[in-house]
Amino acid sequence: MKKGKQQRQKELQxxxxxxxxxxxxxxxxxxxxxxxxxRLDRMELQIPEVRERIKSVAHQEWTETVKALSIDxxxxxxxxLVLDEKAISIMDIKDEHVFSRNDIARxxxxxxxxxxxxxxxxxxxLALTASSSLKFTRQVKRGERVVAKAKVRGLDExxxxxxxxxxxxxxxxxFSGTFYMYRSEE
Numbered sequence: 001m002k003k004g005k006q007q008r009q010k011e012l013q014x015x016x017x018x019x020x021x022x023x024x025x026x027x028x029x030x031x032x033x034x035x036x037x038x039r040l041d042r043m044e045l046q047i048p049e050v051r052e053r054i055k056s057v058a059h060q061e062w063t064e065t066v067k068a069l070s071i072d073x074x075x076x077x078x079x080x081l082v083l084d085e086k087a088i089s090i091m092d093i094k095d096e097h098v099f100s101r102n103d104i105a106r107x108x109x110x111x112x113x114x115x116x117x118x119x120x121x122x123x124x125x126l127a128l129t130a131s132s133s134l135k136f137t138r139q140v141k142r143g144e145r146v147v148a149k150a151k152v153r154g155l156d157e158x159x160x161x162x163x164x165x166x167x168x169x170x171x172x173x174x175f176s177g178t179f180y181m182y183r184s185e186e
Contacts, residue, residue: 008033009041016042020053021079021090023145051077051092074120075112076148083123084161087150089113098142105140110175114165117150118179121163126184130160134177144169156180 003011008031015030016022024042028035042049076091091097097109111134119127140146146167153162160180167175 003031005041009045012038012041013045013047016047016053021050023050073116075109075116076146078117078120081120083121084152085121086152087117087121089117089120089148091146091148093140093142093144093146095142103142105142105144105146107136110136110140110146110167111177113146113148114150114167114175114177115179117148118163118165118177118181121150121152122161122181122183124183126182127161128182130158130180130182132177132179134175136175138169138172138174140169140174146174148175 012027012031015027024035024038027038031038039049047053074089076089078087078089080086080088091109091113093105093109097105099106114134115129115132118129146169148165148167150163150165153164156162158180160182163179163181165175165177165179166173
């Protein structure tokens with residue numbers, strides 16, 4: 001049974017407040033309505049699209065926190081950050097990220113998301129990648145959302161910070177990398 005507009009909008013607002021990074025597509029499925037209906041509801045409720053919600057949260061929370069680069073230089077949108085511990089970013093794969101003939105994301109975009117997140121998580125004014133070891137575990141296609149999760153694992157024998165980054169589409173791993181980072185404190 002379909003809900004009335006007012007009830008749907010009330011639940012829509014509650015859902016977005018609880019999970020601000022939910023997409024219009026996910027909301028349309030949840031409420032069994034079209035994406036256009038969700039967009040119209042959001043407009044009436046003056047709720048920005050997911051990309052703007054992510055940017056707003058990222059800029060409010062991390063503009064002053066990220067030290068090694070500007071938050072705008074991180075590839076993807078940072079949605080969680082604890083310096084020298086962990087970080088998460090989200091990147092939606094669009095036309096500019098894929099090969100035109102097959103809609104598969106170019107690997108350097110996945111690497112750039114992971115590498116910039118490894119730099120952002122470092123609690124230092126200077127963080128540079130000394131080396132990395134990477135593995136692409138499946139192709140990523142246009143329209144998919146890549147969630148990269150970085151964890152700081154400690155120091156290696158050369159006193160470089162080790163950051164592991166794993167990227168997912170849904171629950172499926174698509175990329176993993178270990179980054180060895182120089183920092184100015186060393």
